[in-house]
Amino acid sequence: MTSVGSVTRQIAAMEISNKKPGTSTGASGSSLRQPLMKQPSQTNVTKLLTKFAAPNPFPNSTNKPTNPSSLRNPVSSKPGHATQPSIDIGNYDGGLEIENEKRGERVYGEAAEELALDSSTSRRYPTREWSLHDFDMGRPLGKGKFGRVYMVRTKAEPKYIVALKTLYKSEIVQSKVEKQIRREIEIQQNLRHPNILRLYGYFHDEKRIFLMLEFAAKGELYKQLSKLHRFSERRSSRYIDQMADALIYLHSKHVIHRDIKPENLLLGINGELKIGDFGWSVHAPGNRRMTLCGTLDYLPPEMVEGKEHNEKVDYWALGVLTYEFVCGFPPFEDRDSVNNTYRRIARVDLKFQDKDVRLSEEVKDLITRLLRYDPQKRLPLTEVQKHPWIVKYRQKRDSAQ
Numbered sequence: 001m002t003s004v005g006s007v008t009r010q011i012a013a014m015e016i017s018n019k020k021p022g023t024s025t026g027a028s029g030s031s032l033r034q035p036l037m038k039q040p041s042q043t044n045v046t047k048l049l050t051k052f053a054a055p056n057p058f059p060n061s062t063n064k065p066t067n068p069s070s071l072r073n074p075v076s077s078k079p080g081h082a083t084q085p086s087i088d089i090g091n092y093d094g095g096l097e098i099e100n101e102k103r104g105e106r107v108y109g110e111a112a113e114e115l116a117l118d119s120s121t122s123r124r125y126p127t128r129e130w131s132l133h134d135f136d137m138g139r140p141l142g143k144g145k146f147g148r149v150y151m152v153r154t155k156a157e158p159k160y161i162v163a164l165k166t167l168y169k170s171e172i173v174q175s176k177v178e179k180q181i182r183r184e185i186e187i188q189q190n191l192r193h194p195n196i197l198r199l200y201g202y203f204h205d206e207k208r209i210f211l212m213l214e215f216a217a218k219g220e221l222y223k224q225l226s227k228l229h230r231f232s233e234r235r236s237s238r239y240i241d242q243m244a245d246a247l248i249y250l251h252s253k254h255v256i257h258r259d260i261k262p263e264n265l266l267l268g269i270n271g272e273l274k275i276g277d278f279g280w281s282v283h284a285p286g287n288r289r290m291t292l293c294g295t296l297d298y299l300p301p302e303m304v305e306g307k308e309h310n311e312k313v314d315y316w317a318l319g320v321l322t323y324e325f326v327c328g329f330p331p332f333e334d335r336d337s338v339n340n341t342y343r344r345i346a347r348v349d350l351k352f353q354d355k356d357v358r359l360s361e362e363v364k365d366l367i368t369r370l371l372r373y374d375p376q377k378r379l380p381l382t383e384v385q386k387h388p389w390i391v392k393y394r395q396k397r398d399s400a401q
């Protein structure tokens with residue numbers, strides 16, 4: 001069994017390579033969070049995109065996947081499709097070309113093959129062939145560890161808006177995450193759920209991989225949480241309801257997320273939550289994994305203790321997320337000592353500090369039922385969706401419509 005000490009060292013090593021909010025990778029963030037860097041406001045774009053954002057495959061947004069539309073062949077998808085009014089995608093800063101001159105190198109051999117990613121050759125969902133020439137470039141959305149993200153629009157009708165994420169192959173190779181990135185892309189392209197960020201397609205050139213992601217018009221959830229310090233129970237309940245739905249879907253596909261935390265969540269046009277990062281996901285039909293991954297504050301006891309784990313790690317993380325949403329900080333956080341955080345997790349040292357905010361008994365009950373040491377005793381996700389704290393606000397939402 002792995003000792004807490006060795007777990008600590010492995011996590012510490014992971015933390016060094018992990019993203020800081022604002023300059024993040026496609027993968028995880030650090031538990032000792034940095035102040036956020038200010039980014040251009042998305043509000044104007046948000047307003048403009050209500051109708052013309054990248055196609056929402058689930059237009060009724062009832063959390064039930066319907067017939068998914070994709071960018072498989074936008075040119076021929078709808079003959080005579082009306083030309084959309086011009087949507088402001090913002091000004092392109094030339095960043096991709098400038099960066100490409102200075103950054104990255106060609107990769108060769110096995111790594112080059114591993115990273116020759118092209119959705120037109122995908123077995124399950126082949127798309128048309130894409131290249132950078134197919135897009136009008138818009139404003140920068142952010143920087144990840146492996147490259148920049150831009151708001152772009154397809155030149156061909158109908159003009160879809162997507163977030164184009166670049167990843168430098170040589171940097172992926174340096175970080176030894178070729179397989180992880182490939183896996184992340186494969187997993188994400190096969191998923192269709194209103195609360196999971198769609199990956200419409202991908203292509204590559206000599207030095208880079210480009211991901212065509214669903215544009216999350218309201219940006220990062222973590223930024224909102226930082227701004228507001230914590231969310232109201234009503235808002236938290238809506239997010240947790242959506243998370244539970246997305247996780248039920250993921251688990252039904254034998255995907256364990258393993259890295260649920262606010263930094264990996266984005267917000268769609270209607271403020272709906274979108275799981276946006278699959279860096280640590282595993283496709284685990286066998287159901288049991290023993291590798292160590294994830295982020296400190298969200299690690300469940302079985303991972304801290306180096307035991308086998310299964311999809312119930314995501315139940316635990318949902319409990320941590322609920323706590324962080326309503327309190328503003330994760331439940332086992334110890335800013336001074338990583339070891340203490342581990343100890344608190346292993347002991348399930350859960351305390352509700354009611355001094356700043358009065359929490360309802362219902363939310364405390366849900367958190368307590370999810371944060372159980374024994375994975376088998378954690379509240380199943382279908383029960384989460386029936387929990388009074390979720391149902392109460394869902395009913396209010398439904399009756400307000």
Ligand code: AMP
Binds near residue numbers: 163215217
């Ligand atoms: P990442 O490399 O995924 O961490 O992305 C870097 C930054 O780009 C994020 O922190 C977001 O602000 C922004 N971003 C990434 N993906 C999207 C998206 N699909 N829609 C909108 N903004 C995004």
